[in-house]
Structures are given as structure tokens and as C-alpha cells.
Amino acid sequence: MKVDFSKLERAFNPRTVVVVGDSKASNFEWIRGQKEFKGKLYSVHVNPNSFEDIKALGVENFTSLLDVPGPVDLVIVAVARKAAPAVLDDCIRKDVAAAHFFSSGFSETDTEEGRELERQLIARAEAANFHLIGPNCMGLYNPGIGIRQNEDQYLGDSGPVGFISQSGSVAIGFSMEAHFQGVNINKSASFGNGIVLDSPDFLEYFGRDPAIKAIGMYLEGIKNGRRFMSVLRDVAARKPVVIWRGGRTEDGGRAIASHTGSLASSSSIWNAALKQCGAIQVGSVEELIDTLKALLFLPTVRGNRVAIAGGPGGQSVTSTDVFVEAGLSVPRLTRESYAELETFFEVVGGSYRNPIDTAGPVRRDMKRIMSIVARDNNIDNIAYFVSTRPGRHITREQLQGTMGILEDIRQLNKPLITMVLLNTSDAANEDRDIMNILQERGIPAFPSVPRGAMALKNAFDYYNNGRNRG
Amino acid sequence: MKVDFSKLERAFNPRTVVVVGDSKASNFEWIRGQKEFKGKLYSVHVNPNSFEDIKALGVENFTSLLDVPGPVDLVIVAVARKAAPAVLDDCIRKDVAAAHFFSSGFSETDTEEGRELERQLIARAEAANFHLIGPNCMGLYNPGIGIRQNEDQYLGDSGPVGFISQSGSVAIGFSMEAHFQGVNINKSASFGNGIVLDSPDFLEYFGRDPAIKAIGMYLEGIKNGRRFMSVLRDVAARKPVVIWRGGRTEDGGRAIASHTGSLASSSSIWNAALKQCGAIQVGSVEELIDTLKALLFLPTVRGNRVAIAGGPGGQSVTSTDVFVEAGLSVPRLTRESYAELETFFEVVGGSYRNPIDTAGPVRRDMKRIMSIVARDNNIDNIAYFVSTRPGRHITREQLQGTMGILEDIRQLNKPLITMVLLNTSDAANEDRDIMNILQERGIPAFPSVPRGAMALKNAFDYYNNGRNRG
Numbered sequence: 001m002k003v004d005f006s007k008l009e010r011a012f013n014p015r016t017v018v019v020v021g022d023s024k025a026s027n028f029e030w031i032r033g034q035k036e037f038k039g040k041l042y043s044v045h046v047n048p049n050s051f052e053d054i055k056a057l058g059v060e061n062f063t064s065l066l067d068v069p070g071p072v073d074l075v076i077v078a079v080a081r082k083a084a085p086a087v088l089d090d091c092i093r094k095d096v097a098a099a100h101f102f103s104s105g106f107s108e109t110d111t112e113e114g115r116e117l118e119r120q121l122i123a124r125a126e127a128a129n130f131h132l133i134g135p136n137c138m139g140l141y142n143p144g145i146g147i148r149q150n151e152d153q154y155l156g157d158s159g160p161v162g163f164i165s166q167s168g169s170v171a172i173g174f175s176m177e178a179h180f181q182g183v184n185i186n187k188s189a190s191f192g193n194g195i196v197l198d199s200p201d202f203l204e205y206f207g208r209d210p211a212i213k214a215i216g217m218y219l220e221g222i223k224n225g226r227r228f229m230s231v232l233r234d235v236a237a238r239k240p241v242v243i244w245r246g247g248r249t250e251d252g253g254r255a256i257a258s259h260t261g262s263l264a265s266s267s268s269i270w271n272a273a274l275k276q277c278g279a280i281q282v283g284s285v286e287e288l289i290d291t292l293k294a295l296l297f298l299p300t301v302r303g304n305r306v307a308i309a310g311g312p313g314g315q316s317v318t319s320t321d322v323f324v325e326a327g328l329s330v331p332r333l334t335r336e337s338y339a340e341l342e343t344f345f346e347v348v349g350g351s352y353r354n355p356i357d358t359a360g361p362v363r364r365d366m367k368r369i370m371s372i373v374a375r376d377n378n379i380d381n382i383a384y385f386v387s388t389r390p391g392r393h394i395t396r397e398q399l400q401g402t403m404g405i406l407e408d409i410r411q412l413n414k415p416l417i418t419m420v421l422l423n424t425s426d427a428a429n430e431d432r433d434i435m436n437i438l439q440e441r442g443i444p445a446f447p448s449v450p451r452g453a454m455a456l457k458n459a460f461d462y463y464n465n466g467r468n469r470g
Numbered sequence: 471m472k473v474d475f476s477k478l479e480r481a482f483n484p485r486t487v488v489v490v491g492d493s494k495a496s497n498f499e500w501i502r503g504q505k506e507f508k509g510k511l512y513s514v515h516v517n518p519n520s521f522e523d524i525k526a527l528g529v530e531n532f533t534s535l536l537d538v539p540g541p542v543d544l545v546i547v548a549v550a551r552k553a554a555p556a557v558l559d560d561c562i563r564k565d566v567a568a569a570h571f572f573s574s575g576f577s578e579t580d581t582e583e584g585r586e587l588e589r590q591l592i593a594r595a596e597a598a599n600f601h602l603i604g605p606n607c608m609g610l611y612n613p614g615i616g617i618r619q620n621e622d623q624y625l626g627d628s629g630p631v632g633f634i635s636q637s638g639s640v641a642i643g644f645s646m647e648a649h650f651q652g653v654n655i656n657k658s659a660s661f662g663n664g665i666v667l668d669s670p671d672f673l674e675y676f677g678r679d680p681a682i683k684a685i686g687m688y689l690e691g692i693k694n695g696r697r698f699m700s701v702l703r704d705v706a707a708r709k710p711v712v713i714w715r716g717g718r719t720e721d722g723g724r725a726i727a728s729h730t731g732s733l734a735s736s737s738s739i740w741n742a743a744l745k746q747c748g749a750i751q752v753g754s755v756e757e758l759i760d761t762l763k764a765l766l767f768l769p770t771v772r773g774n775r776v777a778i779a780g781g782p783g784g785q786s787v788t789s790t791d792v793f794v795e796a797g798l799s800v801p802r803l804t805r806e807s808y809a810e811l812e813t814f815f816e817v818v819g820g821s822y823r824n825p826i827d828t829a830g831p832v833r834r835d836m837k838r839i840m841s842i843v844a845r846d847n848n849i850d851n852i853a854y855f856v857s858t859r860p861g862r863h864i865t866r867e868q869l870q871g872t873m874g875i876l877e878d879i880r881q882l883n884k885p886l887i888t889m890v891l892l893n894t895s896d897a898a899n900e901d902r903d904i905m906n907i908l909q910e911r912g913i914p915a916f917p918s919v920p921r922g923a924m925a926l927k928n929a930f931d932y933y934n935n936g937r938n939r940g
Contacts, residue, residue, distance in 0.1 A: 152862065167784025169859045173891075176861025180894040220787060246787040249794035251801065258821035259783040284792060284920050285860050313729040314637025317690060317716040322754060324719035331721065351728035389639045390755050391646025392622065421643075424650040424892065424902045424917070432894045447894070450754050 003201040005208065007131045011098035012142055012187050014073030018065060018096075020044040020087050021079030024053060029151065030076050030102065031057050036155050037146035042068050065090040072096045074147070076139060081105040081113075084135065085120045091130065098131035098197075100139030106193055107261035108136055118195060125196045136260065137192025138168030141175060143185055152176065159184020160213035160296055162206035164199055166191060166260050167246070170218045170285070178289045180432070181447075182439040183296065186212050193260050198223055200231040207235035214240045214295050216288055220247050221262025229277055236278035240295040240462050243274055244282050278465045280458050290446055290455035297444035298415040301460040303380030304328045307373045309356035310366070310385035310402070311419075316355035319419075319449045323383065326453040328460070330354055337376045341369065354379075367405050374409045381415040381456060386434065386445065393427035394420075399434055406443055417456055422447035473671040475678065477601045481568035482612055482657050484543030488535060488566075490514040490557050491549030494523060499621065500546050500572065501527050506625050507616035512538050535560040542566045544617070546609060551575040551583075554605065555590045561600065568601035568667075570609030576663055577731035578606055588665060595666045606730065607662025608638030611645060613655055622646065629654020630683035630766055632676035634669055636661060636730050637716070640688045640755070648759045650902070651917075652909040653766065656682050663730050668693055670701040677705035684709055684765050686758055690716045691732025699747055706748035710765040710932050713749050714758050715740060748935045750928050760916055760925035767914035768885040771930040773850030774798045777843045779826035780836070780855035780872070781889075786825035789889075789919045793853065796923040798930070800824055807846045811839065824849075837875050844879045851885040851930075853922060856904065856915065863897035864890075869904055876913055887926055892917035 016039055019030045024047075031054065034041050043054045043061040054061045062068050065075065065087070075096050077087050084103045091099045105111075106118035118135070125132040133139055138149035144158030150172045161178070163185055165171035171190040178185070187209070189202045199219055206212045215235065222228045235241055247256035248267050256262045274281055280295075282288045294301075306328050308319050320330045333341075333354055341352040344365060351357040356373060358366060374382055386402055387394055409416050420435045422428060435445040446452030486509055489500045501524065504511050513524045513531040524531045532538050535545065535557070545566050547557050554573045561569045575581075576588035588605070595602040603609055608619035614628030620642045631648070633655055635641035641660040648655070657679070659672045669689055676682045685705065692698045705711055717726035718737050726732045744751055752758045764771075776798050778789050790800045803811075803824055811822040814835060821827040826843060828836060844852055856872055857864055879886050890905045892898060905915040916922030 165784070167782075167787070169782035170784035170788065173785070173859035173861050176859075176895075177891075177893050178861075180861065218784065218788075244788070246784065246791060248791045251794050251799060252787055252791035254802075254823065255787040255790045255800075255821075255825050255827075258823050259787050259827065283795065284788070284918070286918060286920070312637075312639035314635070314640035314688065314716065315643070317637070317722055317725040317729050318640065318688075318714070318754070320725045321716060321718045321722035324721050325753065329721060330725075332724075351725075353724065353728050355725050357725075357729065389643035389646075391643050391648075391650060421647075422894065423647050424898075424905070425646075426899055428894075428898045428902070429896055432898070435894070448754070448756060450756070 001126055001196055002129060003197065003204070004131070005205055007097040008205045010073040011131065012140055013145060014039055014147065016040040016042070016070060016072050017074045017076065017147065018042045018044055018068055018072050019076045019078065020065060021077065021083065023078060024050050028053060028057060030078050031059055033148040033151045034146065044068065065094050068094070074140065075099040077101045077103055079103055081117050084117060085124060088121055088124050088130070088132065092124065092128040098133060100133040100137065101135035102137065102139065104136035106135050108193060108259060118193065122195050130196070132196035133189065134192045135195070138171055138190035141171065141185060141188040149188070149190055154179050157184045159186055160211070161185050161292055162209065162212035162215045163188040164191070164202045164206065164215065165189070165218040166194065166199070166220045166262070167218055168192065174216070174218070174285055174288065177285060178292070181289050181293065182436060183289055183293050194223065200224070200228045203235055204231045207231070207238060212239070214242070214292050216292055217241065217243045219243060219245050220256040220260050222265070229273055232277040232279055241279045242282055242288060242291050242295070243279050244288050245270060280462050282458065286451060287454055290451045291458040293444050294417065294455035294459040295462060297439070297442060298417070298459055299413050301381060301415050301456065301463050304460050305331050305378055305380045306383050306456070307354050307356065307376065307379045308383045309370060309373060310358065311355070311388055313351070313357045315385065315389055316357040319383070320355050322449045323453045326457045328453065328457055331378050333373065333376045334378050337372050340372050345369065367408065370405050370409060374412050374414060379414070381417070382409055383452060383456065384416065384418050386418045386438065387421040387431070390421045391423045391425065393423060393425065393431050394434060395430070396434070396437070399437065403441070410443065415456070416443060417452050418443055418445045419449055419452050420445045420447065471596055471666055472599060473667065473674070474601070475675055477567040478675045480543040481601065482610055483615060484509055484617065486510040486512070486540060486542050487544045487546065487617065488512045488514055488538055488542050489546045489548065490535060491547065491553065493548060494520050498523060498527060500548050501529055503618040503621045504616065514538065535564050538564070544610065545569040547571045547573055549573055551587050554587060555594060558591055558594050558600070558602065562594065562598040568603060570603040570607065571605035572607065572609065574606035576605050578663060578729060588663065592665050600666070602666035603659065604662045605665070608641055608660035611641065611655060611658040619658070619660055624649050627654045629656055630681070631655050631762055632679065632682035632685045633658040634661070634672045634676065634685065635659070635688040636664065636669070636690045636732070637688055638662065644686070644688070644755055644758065647755060648762070651759050651763065652906060653759055653763050664693065670694070670698045673705055674701045677701070677708060682709070684762050685711045686762055687711065687713045688716065689713060690726040690730050692735070699743055702747040702749055711749045712752055712758060712761050712765070713744055714752050750932050752928065756921060757924055760921045761928040763914050764887065764925035764929040765932060767909065767912060768929055769883050771851060771885045771926065771933050774930050775801050775848055775850045776853050776926070777824050777826065777846065777849045778853045779840060779843060780828060781825070781858055783821070783827045785855065785859055786827040789853070790825050792919045793923045796927045798923065798927055801848050803843065803846045804848050807842050810842050815839065837878065840875050840879060844882050844884060849884070851887070851926060852879055853926065854886065854888050856888045856908065857891040857901070860891045861893045861895065863893060863895065863901050864904060865900070866904070866907070869907065873911070877911070880913065885926070886913060887922050888913055888915045889919055889922050890915045890917060
């Protein structure tokens with residue numbers, strides 16, 4: 001299979017989309033998912049019982065894909081597995097750019113019937129060099145034009161992230177939670193069993209896409225390790241690639257076999273290979289979102305030395321431990337900085353040593369303190385508490401004073417992260433608004449200390465891999 | 471100093487409280503903090519400029535503690551450090567049960583004046599066997615009677631947790647966020663420099679208090695290691711003690727010296743000692759809250775084998791990795807369970823192997839599936855996804871069906887945790903409500919997979935220490 005990027009380009013930015021065999025039982029989830037699509041949307045369905053429902057959704061139905069007028073860029077196939085090979089034949093005859101097979105029940109079920117049907121799909125697609133996505137997947141998402149994997153996904157906010165996922169629920173869950181956190185998708189592909197188009201194809205395509213500034217991947221297995229590593233090495237040198245791997249553990253490895261039919265590989269081989277290629281590995285959806293956020297918002301993270309400021313004493317101590325345990329350091333400032341700070345810092349109830357504990361009396365001097373700390377030659381990065389403790393939400397008015405301090409630091413082009421400690425009170429939405437305001441000004445905000453520390457460390461690792469730009 | 475628990479009992483459950491030297495600059499934060507206290511509240515202040523303000527707060531002021539009528543159970547001292555020894559003398563003369571010194575600027579500032587004043591406080595308190603809490607701390611919190619460390623703290627929900635903290639901001643932040651998460655304080659003490667009453671005193675007292683079912687501690691240093699370990703061993707054998715230690719790292723160790731004047735100890739010594747005593751260590755406020763929640767809500771966690779269920783495929787795989795990496799296992803079920811499950815489980819789009827991936831078609835059989843899984847002899851604990859993916863919130867109506875399944879599992883008395891994946895959308899409050907509903911039924915809910923896994927592992931460790939009950 002030789003991937004033709006012009007066909008992927010048509011599939012991700014289609015003019016005409018056809019949904020084949022959408023099911024009444026699922027309330028026509030695929031037609032509904034594309035209802036905001038601005039191009040032409042058609043249905044192909046052979047069961048007369050569904051004709052009225054499809055018409056009521058405002059979508060024209062045909063009984064054969066070959067009857068659909070004009071060229072077709074993307075077909076979404078939701079038929080039962082037995083019918084999949086015949087639909088694939090029609091896609092090939094119609095010269096469709098690409099088809100996404102939602103249909104499942106193939107090799108991932110470990111049944112002879114499923115394996116045989118999958119072999120048929122592979123053979124027919126490869127003979128025709130047909131761009132098949134899946135099966136057993138949620139396909140493509142392009143929020144800018146209204147192509148979705150699920151009706152719940154947001155539309156309109158076309159962001160800088162390309163996402164490639166072997167799992168449909170991970171693709172959808174990631175896109176939604178990342179969006180709430182201010183990290184938006186440009187294009188996303190869920191490719192399931194990946195029997196024709198596989199992760200390196202999407203990775204290479206996203207690597208060439210100038211609108212995509214960072215790439216996230218959720219992977220369960222690799223079919224062609226050599227090609228994957230070669231593409232990854234090439235793309236990661238140009239833009240950050242963050243990889244979340246399912247099946248890292250023995251029990252997880254058993255689970256992926258049932259999920260996408262993938263075989264688990266040794267973690268030590270994976271870890272070494274991904275590091276060598278310049279990719280960053282993460283272990284949860286939270287770490288994936290936070291790491292992409294850090295990479296997208298921060299300038300090059302050149303060093304691992306952090307000044308922690310803005311919090312009271314206990315939070316300063318505990319966050320120092322968390323940053324150091326994440327692999328960063330919270331060093332002493334230079335003698336020059338200390339000499340300047342001690343001329344005016346009120347020592348009772350605070351400390352200027354780093355962490356900068358500014359409880360109470362010295363907050364009025366914070367702008368002056370931070371102008372010294374942020375310029376210090378021992379400091380590469382600043383981590384600033386916008387919330388002063390867990391469970392306290394801050395108001396937009398309170399943010400105003402802090403914003404001036406943060407804007408000053410930003411002028412220095414040193415990486416600056418903020419912590420807005422998201423609580424679970426009724427005020428949680430206000431905290432989220434504060435995160436958004438900060439991020440609209442280009443300052444990344446993290447919902448807990450461990451999450452901020454891990455994100456900064458991962459960004460540091462990306463830029464200090466030796467292979468990547470910076 | 472020989473601690474007299476009857477005096478601590480009076481201090482935590484006072485009839486009369488006096489605030490000495492509350493500051494106008496802080497808008498009389500201590501008087502305001504106690505405004506809902508149901509007993510007698512008085513002020514002692516010598517500056518006539520403050521008299522009107524104190525009167526306006528509805529509090530009677532005296533110019534000397536000795537003039538306050540009747541016995542005094544708790545004095546909150548907010549004077550500048552220089553005046554602290556004289557106030558202590560008055561407390562001793564008045565035979566006050568205990569005094570909390572908010573005043574700071576002592577040994578934690580590393581100044582000769584601060585150290586000398588601290589020595590004076592120690593000498594006078596020890597000579598009189600006076601129960602001094604602090605200095606440089608936020609003192610006591612008893613939400614049931616209205617004694618607070620901060621005006622923001624909630625009142626009325628007297629819970630099962632005793633909390634002991636060297637840091638005031640940690641004590642307040644923990645109490646608030648824990649409350650939002652359904653984990654409520656019974657009594658809390660912030661003891662700062664701990665020059666007279668120290669962590670073992672509060673620990674021993676909380677160990678004897680039948681209303682306190684689990685104890686959390688935030689510690690920066692230990693003065694008398696032998697006594698601390700002896701008390702900890704004794705208390706942890708009777709109720710869970712969860713310890714968050716500040717200054718675990720070298721940089722964090724520097725920070726604690728500036729914060730509470732504590733000296734860092736070697737982490738390996740601490741880790742071995744705490745484990746030997748049967749305590750559980752945590753590394754963040756999130757882990758502290760989650761671990762207490764697991765210990766309070768779950769029956770004895772006897773084994774480390776987990777069935778994961780309720781999520782779609784990708785989430786099943788990734789959560790398996792997270793649980794295994796936390797130190798638990800997600801094993802195969804027994805052959806008998808598999809034989810029963812395969813008679814009706816629809817394999818297309820799901821898996822019954824564990825994790826139990828029940829995307830789509832099989833959710834209608836969930837009650838039957840879970841009755842088999844939860845009874846399986848290979849399974850010690852159940853982790854159930856109430857949210858089916860990140861970024862999706864669930865409604866109360868959707869919870870109804872799930873609740874029936876969960877109630878069935880609870881009947882078996884196997885530990886059951888749920889994951890309600892808290893997102894940051896406008897619907898976050900609804901998710902929090904779902905967590906509360908679950909927890910009102912006695913089922914602990916965790917806001918992310920890593921947090922649920924870590925909490926269950928910590929509870930397992932507590933019960934499998936060999937020393938603790940279970």
C-alpha cells in the first residue's frame with residue numbers, strides 16, 4: 001500500500017461524504033454526527049424501514065453507492081461485518097478517496113469468521129491501492145469543517161493539534177477534554193485495527209501539514225516497526241510528537257489483543273526506540289493533554305531549573321518536592337538576586353530563597369520580586385501559583401494584579417507556567433474561566449501541581465533530546 | 471512537656487475563646503473566622519484605634535486577658551512576635567487550657583531575634599506545662615462547633631477525619647478541597663514550628679478520639695523521632711494514618727527550613743520508618759484526599775486483583791496499564807466465569823476477558839455480567855467506570871441504571887471504587903453532583919483513573935502491612 005497524501009487530503013477535507021448502512025438501533029449516529037458538515041452529505045441504505053428516518057434527518061438516501069452523484073471524498077461504513085467486503089468493492093468502483101470502516105468484529109474478536117473477513121478487506125484494498133481506514137474505529141474528525149467521530153464533539157475551533165488514535169473512545173474523549181482545557185484539534189484519525197492505512201501514514205501526513213503544530217498519538221501496536229520509527233524520527237525533528245501507548249503492562253497487553261487485535265511489544269524496546277526518535281511518552285489522558293499544552297504554549301524549554309512563586313509556605317515546600325520528583329530542580333538564586341531581594345523583602349511570614357513564599361505581607365512587592373527572580377541566571381523557567389491554595393477559587397478581579405506580573409515575566413521569553421488549582425466546588429467553572437483567560441494571553445495554566453510539573457518536564461525532555469529543534 | 475488530653479479536649483471543643491491582638495490590616499481575620507462559633511467569643515486588644523471595629527463585629531473587647539470573665543479554653547494569639555512572650559505569661563496566669571500562636575517571625579526566619587523569642591516561649595511554656603500550639607501556624611479547626619483556621623472553611627459537616635499539619639495553608643487547602651470531594655474533617659490542627667505541642671501529641675489525641683476514623687498528616691520535620699514512631703505505630707494499628715511529608719527532596723528540604731524551621735531527614739530513613747509503623751505515605755494533596763476517601767469508604771482491601779469494567783475498549787486498555795503500574799493487577803477471570811460469560815456475551819465491539827469492555831451492544835447485559843465478574847474468585851476489587859470516557863458528563867437519569875449494578879456489587883462486600891472522570895466543561899458541577907450521589911450511597915468516586923488506582927493501592931497497602939487490622 002502506497003499512501004497517496006492527496007487522497008488523505010480529500011478525506012480530511014471532503015466536499016462529499018456518504019454514510020453507508022447507518023443503524024436505526026444507534027439512532028443513525030453517523031448521519032447525526034455529520035449534520036453540521038457544510039459539504040454534501042448522502043446516505044446509502046438498503047433497508048426500506050430506515051428510508052423515512054433518513055429523509056427526516058434531511059439527508060438524501062440511495063440504495064447503492066454507485067448511484068451517488070459526483071465524486072465522493074469520504075465514505076463512512078457502518079454495515080455489519082459480513083457486508084463490509086461488498087461495500088469496499090463499491091468504494092473501489094466509485095473511486096472514493098478514502099473509506100472509514102466503523103464496522104467491527106474482525107481480527108480483534110479472535111474468531112475465524114472475523115479473521116477471514118479481515119483478510120478479504122486487506123486483499124481487495126491492497127489490490128486497488130484503496131485508502132481504507134479501520135475497521136473497528138471512529139474514523140476522522142475535522143472540527144473546522146464539521147466532520148466528526150461523535151455528535152458530542154465540538155465544532156468550529158480548529159486548533160493546532162493532530163491526533164492519531166488506535167482507539168475511538170480515546171480519540172473522542174481526548175478531543176473533548178483537551179478542548180475544555182484550551183487544547184484544540186486540527187485533524188484527528190481513529191484507525192482501529194489499521195489493516196491498510198496505519199499510524200505511520202497519518203503521522204507522515206500530519207508531519208507535512210503546516211496547520212498542525214504538535215501531534216498526539218494513542219497506540220496499541222505497530223505493524224511495521226522500521227517504517228514507524230523512520231517516519232517518527234523525521235516528524236519529531238520538525239514538530240513535537242507525544243505518544244500514549246496502551247498495553248505497556250502485561251495485563252494491558254492482554255487487553256489490547258481483545259481491543260484492536262494488536263500484539264504487545266516489550267516496554268523496554270518501545271521506550272528506547274521512542275526516545276531515540278525524539279518522541280515524548282505519556283501514561284494518561286491528563287498527561288497527554290498537559291504535555292501538548294506545554295509544548296504548544298511555551299517557548300523552547302532550555303533548562304530544568306525552576307523558580308516557584310506565588311504560593312504560601314506549605315504549598316511552596318510541597319510543590320518543590322513535586323517539581324524535583326518530576327525531574328526538574330528548584331535551585332538557589334544567584335548571590336546578586338539575594339542581595340537585592342534582602343533590601344526590601346519582609347522575612348516574617350515568607351521566604352525569598354526559592355521557592356518564593358510570599359504569604360501575606362509581601363504580596364504588594366510581588367512585581368518587584370518577580371522582576372528579580374525571573375531575570376536570575378540560575379532560573380530557566382517560572383512556575384507561578386495563580387490559586388494560592390487548593391479549594392480557593394480566584395475571581396477575575398483578583399487575576400488582574402497577577403496578570404500584570406505574569407505579562408512582565410512573559411516579556412523575558414523564559415518559559416512560564418501557571419497553576420490554577422481546579423477544585424470541585426460550585427466555583428469550578430470560574431476557575432476554568434481563569435485558566436481560559438490566562439491561556440488566551442498565551443500563558444499555559446495547569447489544574448494541579450503534579451500536572452504542571454510533569455508537563456514542564458516533558459517539554460524540557462522534548463527540547464533536550466539532542467535531535468529536536470530548539 | 472507532658473500533654474494533658476483533657477486540656478486538648480477543652481481547646482478543640484471550647485466554651486470560651488479569646489482572640490488577642492487581631493490585626494486591623496488583616497481585617498480582623500481571626501475574629502471573623504470564629505464569627506459562627508456558638509460559645510463565648512472575646513477580643514483582647516490594647517490599641518484604641520481598633521476598639522470600634524471590634525465592637526462593630528459584635529465582639530466584646532478587653533485590654534487584658536486577665537480581665538476576661540470566667541475560664542478560657544482557647545486563646546488565639548495574633549500579636550507581633552515581640553509581644554508574644556508577654557501574652558503567653560497572661561495565658562499561664564489565666565490558666566487557659568491552650569493557646570494557638572499565629573504570630574510568626576521566630577526560628578523559621580533564621581534571625582537571632584526570632585530564635586531568642588522562640589527560646590523564651592519554650593522556656594516559659596515548659597516551666598508551666600502550658601499547652602502552646604505553634605507559633606507560626608493557623609491553629610485549630612472544628613467545623614462542628616465553628617472554630618476555624620480561616621473564614622472560608624465550611625461549617626457544620628463534622629466528618630471522620632483528623633488532620634495534623636505543620637503548614638497552615640496545607641491545613642486549610644486540604645480541608646476545603648477534601649470537603650468538596652466528600653471527605654470531611656472532624657478536628658484539624660495546624661501547629662507550625664511545633665515548639666511545645668508537637669505532631670505526636672495531636673496524633674495520640676486523635677488516636678483516642680472515637681469520632682476520628684482516619685488521620686491525615688502533613689509533616690516537615692520530627693523533633694523526637696522515637697516518640698513519634700512509638701505513637702504512630704500504636705495509632706496506625708487502630709486506624710489508618712496517611713502521611714504527606716514536605717521536604718522529601720534536597721530542594722524541598724531547603725524550603726522547609728525557611729518555612730517551619732524544620733531540618734530535613736533522609737528520605738530512605740523516613741520511608742522505612744513510616745512503613746514499619748504501618749502508616750501510608752502520599753506525595754500530593756490529591757493523593758492524600760483520595761487515599762483517605764478509599765480508606766474511609768471501602769471495606770478491608772484484602773487483595774490486589776482488580777476487575778475493571780464499564781468503559782469502552784481504549785479506556786479499558788489504558789486503565790489496565792494505570793492500575794498495574796500503580797502496583798495492582800488486572801488478572802484473567804476463572805474458567806467458570808468465562809464459560810458462563812461466553813454463553814451470552816456479544817463479542818463484536820466488546821470483550822469479557824478483564825478489563826470488561828462493554829462498549830455499546832452489551833450494556834443491556836451489564837447487571838448479569840457484573841454479577842459473574844464480582845463473584846469471581848480471582849477478583850478482590852472492582853473498579854467501575856461511571857463516566858464512559860473523558861469529557862462526557864453523565865446525567866442523574868443515566869446514573870440510575872448504573873446504580874442498580876453498583877448496589878448489587880456492594881452486597882458482596884468486595885471493595886468497589888468508581889471513576890467519574892471530572893472534566894472541565896460547564897458540566898463539571900453535574901459530575902461533582904454524581905460523585906456526591908455515589909458517595910452518599912457509600913461508594914467512593916474518583917475524578918480520574920490514575921487517582922482511583924493510586925487510592926486503591928494505598929488502601930491495599932494499609933491493610934496488608936502485616937501490622938494493621940483487617
